[in-house]
Amino acid sequence: MEHQRRSAKRLSPDSDTEDMTMLLAPRLAYFAGVARTEHVTRAAQEIEVPQSTLSRAMARLEEDLGVDLFTRHGRTVSLTPAGRTFLASVERALAEVQRAADEVRADAHPATGKVAFGFLHTMGAETVPGLLQAFRVDHPGVRFGLVQNYGEAMIEKLRAGELDLCLTSPVPDAPDLVARRLDEQRLRLVVPADHALAVRKRVRLAEAADETFVTLEPGYGLRRITDDLCKEAGFRPRIAFEGEEAETLRGLVAAGLGVALLPPPAFPRPGVVELTVTAPRAAREIGVAWLRGHPDTPPVAAFKKFLLSRRGTLLPA
Structure with a gap:
């Protein structure tokens, strides 16, 4: 057919997928309705669009695809082999769109979102x-x-x-x-239970200038705060270990690997003593x-x- 040749020229196999999607998407539900009823008038009533609109949409869909999807029999239509192939994929696509719509509506529900x-x-x-x-x-x-x-x-x-x-x-x-x-949240200097500072309740951070520190990795907010506080206290910390989790650092302090600046633990940790830092003010x-x-x-x-x-x-x- 001449309209098929024109369409094939306009939408060649090399056409962008995005361009094809923009052309086809608005008409897929119309196509599925006509295919289901095999009657344009009945489909138009169910979809609640004018019959003329639906007829034009189907004609344009076939033109854009470059294939005949329907065989016309007066007021009724039947799917061509190409139409049956297309319908199977269209029904899956429409079901996925419906599932996605249901999901986002459920996520936005005031009571159960x-x-x-x-x-x-x-x-x-x-x-x-x-x-x-x-x-x-x-x-x-x-x-x-x-x-x-x-x-x-x-x-x-x-x-x-x-x-x-x-x-x-x-x-x-x-x-x-x-x-x-x-x-x-106040930060504390965490030291091993047998450390010389462990008998204290409060400490100036400068008193830990000669200690080895265990810290979080660069990029963590607590690491930046640790580096800034040590700089304010007049020293650059010597780092023995960089980790990803504060409780791991506490365990390493208990094992004697170093000291650490950490927020209070959720539960007491044996083997360490947590000291209030009086200067500089240590908080996040x-x-x-x-x-x-x-x-x-x-x-x-x-x-x-x-x-x-x-x-x-x-x-x-």
């Missing part, structure tokens, strides 16, 4: 479970997709749309993010961050409001 929430490793043992338990008193059906990671990794996930909110430290300052300070800010301009679903908005209501009470005193 989902929040993608990230938090620091050091907040996973006690703080975050307590927050979720308190939130679910009034929102028992809300679901959470949880990510535990270091601050920079969570910020990347925020920007990629993989997280709605995250608890992080330091509190980020970037034009594409909104961040709110929630609380402050904990905040919540989200992507600027990103619209909140009702469950995300509710959880964000809940977190902001916990300012100053997020962490144990």
